[in-house]
Amino acid sequence: MACSKDQILTNQLDLEEDLTCSICLELYNDPVSLPCQHNFCRKCIHSHLHQKSDIHVHVLGAEHGRFPCPNCRDYVELTETDIKKLPKNFALQNIVHKFQSLKLENETKDTGLVETDCMYHNKPLMVYCDTCDEALCIECFPKRSHENHNVVHFKDKVKMYQEDVEQTILPQIIHLQESLKEMKRRLTGIRQETQELLQVNMEDVTESFQELRSAVNQKESELMSVFESKKEETDSRYKSHTDSLDEQLDTLENLNTKLSTISFQDPAKTIREIKSDKER
Numbered sequence: 001m002a003c004s005k006d007q008i009l010t011n012q013l014d015l016e017e018d019l020t021c022s023i024c025l026e027l028y029n030d031p032v033s034l035p036c037q038h039n040f041c042r043k044c045i046h047s048h049l050h051q052k053s054d055i056h057v058h059v060l061g062a063e064h065g066r067f068p069c070p071n072c073r074d075y076v077e078l079t080e081t082d083i084k085k086l087p088k089n090f091a092l093q094n095i096v097h098k099f100q101s102l103k104l105e106n107e108t109k110d111t112g113l114v115e116t117d118c119m120y121h122n123k124p125l126m127v128y129c130d131t132c133d134e135a136l137c138i139e140c141f142p143k144r145s146h147e148n149h150n151v152v153h154f155k156d157k158v159k160m161y162q163e164d165v166e167q168t169i170l171p172q173i174i175h176l177q178e179s180l181k182e183m184k185r186r187l188t189g190i191r192q193e194t195q196e197l198l199q200v201n202m203e204d205v206t207e208s209f210q211e212l213r214s215a216v217n218q219k220e221s222e223l224m225s226v227f228e229s230k231k232e233e234t235d236s237r238y239k240s241h242t243d244s245l246d247e248q249l250d251t252l253e254n255l256n257t258k259l260s261t262i263s264f265q266d267p268a269k270t271i272r273e274i275k276s277d278k279e280r
Contacts, residue, residue, distance in 0.1 A: 128157035
């Protein structure tokens with residue numbers, strides 16, 4: 001299927017964006033995948049570990065880093081050794097290599113892309129040497145000893161890479177995108193289920209402690225009521241005793257006053273009064 005110039009340029013830009021590391025903004029070099037399935041250059045994620053991680057010393061002495069993924073912000077916990085041991089994403093690296101080859105081989109006017117001149121003779125590139133993996137102008141072919149090499153017309157080579165992009169690279173990218181979308185869908189589902197479960201647990205804890213507080217408050221109220229009754233009962237009992245003592249004290253005080261002022265002018269009467277007071 002023929003592509004217009006605009007379509008080819010658009011596809012190339014889209015592909016380059018998909019193959020660009022979000023840290024260094026360059027094409028992936030030694031790409032590795034984090035547990036969240038986002039890809040980065042190994043050296044970039046190593047630098048990111050030192051810049052963004054909360055590094056702490058493990059009991060065995062090895063450094064551990066906890067850092068957010070530059071793309072999804074999910075936290076990842078990896079050591080320097082872990083990063084070195086991450087498996088290389090060969091499928092992605094192969095796509096990058098093919099794209100780099102295609103990008104280096106600029107098409108001639110017939111392909112609809114910008115024509116590139118030979119760096120040695122300043123003439124349009126016309127042929128491509130597969131043996132040397134090099135684009136050549138018409139003068140390079142005889143002058144640079146490519147006679148016995150596997151040489152094809154440059155535009156045919158470009159067309160071959162275009163077909164390779166359309167038939168191999170793009171389907172691989174689409175497949176990779178679909179796989180990542182499915183993984184994202186599953187992770188989103190797990191994340192939602194986890195949040196819902198934790199919310200239920202939080203509500204259960206709140207309800208349990210509300211019931212516990214209610215039971216404690218009720219018990220407190222019951223005990224306070226018991227002690228309040230005891231307090232009133234005790235106060236009433238002791239008040240009754242003190243009131244009785246007050247009455248006796250008043251009686252004694254009156255008697256004391258009376259005896260202090262007693263007169264014996266009428267002894268018989270006085271004796272009768274004293275006897276009466278003693279009997280009381």
